Amino acid sequence: MIMEGEITLRIVLIQPPPGVDFGVQKGNGNDYETVQTQRSKTGNLTFEFPIRVKEGKDSSPNFLGPFAQGPAGQRFVYLDIGAYAGQTGTSRSGRLKIPLLDITWRQIDQLLKSSKILEARVMGTSKDGGPIFGTAKGFAGWHVT
Numbered sequence: 001m002i003m004e005g006e007i008t009l010r011i012v013l014i015q016p017p018p019g020v021d022f023g024v025q026k027g028n029g030n031d032y033e034t035v036q037t038q039r040s041k042t043g044n045l046t047f048e049f050p051i052r053v054k055e056g057k058d059s060s061p062n063f064l065g066p067f068a069q070g071p072a073g074q075r076f077v078y079l080d081i082g083a084y085a086g087q088t089g090t091s092r093s094g095r096l097k098i099p100l101l102d103i104t105w106r107q108i109d110q111l112l113k114s115s116k117i118l119e120a121r122v123m124g125t126s127k128d129g130g131p132i133f134g135t136a137k138g139f140a141g142w143h144v145t
Helices: 105-112
Strands: 004-014 021-028 031-039 045-055 061-064 076-082 093-099 118-123 142-144
Touching: 004 076, 004 105, 021 045, 031 045, 093 118, 105 142
Parallel strands: 004 118
Antiparallel strands: 004 045, 021 031, 021 076, 045 061, 076 093, 118 142
16 A cells, blocks of 8 residues: 655744744745844744655655655755845854654654645744754654644
8 A cells, every 4th residue: 555645744943042044945045045034022833734645665754745855765855044044144054954854754654644734833933032943953843744
């Protein structure tokens, strides 16, 4: 049984530092745009977008489409931050990488049979008070909501 379909991902960025632009990267390399750009104030930021999934060569989920980044088997989603998100006049510049590795076929099947969403909650502020760059820290994985 080959599974294939489209699911909705939601990323909740917890307490990002105020005054910084964040957005989801659509496309890759030099050919990308930042969508759903939001400037943080107080509280969390939420991003929601579709992603295609089909069975990979090793039978694990393979995520496809303009929001999926990285090689098969190691896919992730980027949140663009500061200048990467199009913000001008800021020294903040980078990306937050949110892995798709631990998403299971059981979760995907549940999503394809319902209108539920797969949600990840990631910290937005580093110990120095600025945005977190690189791979999401203390990432608790994806959960069906």
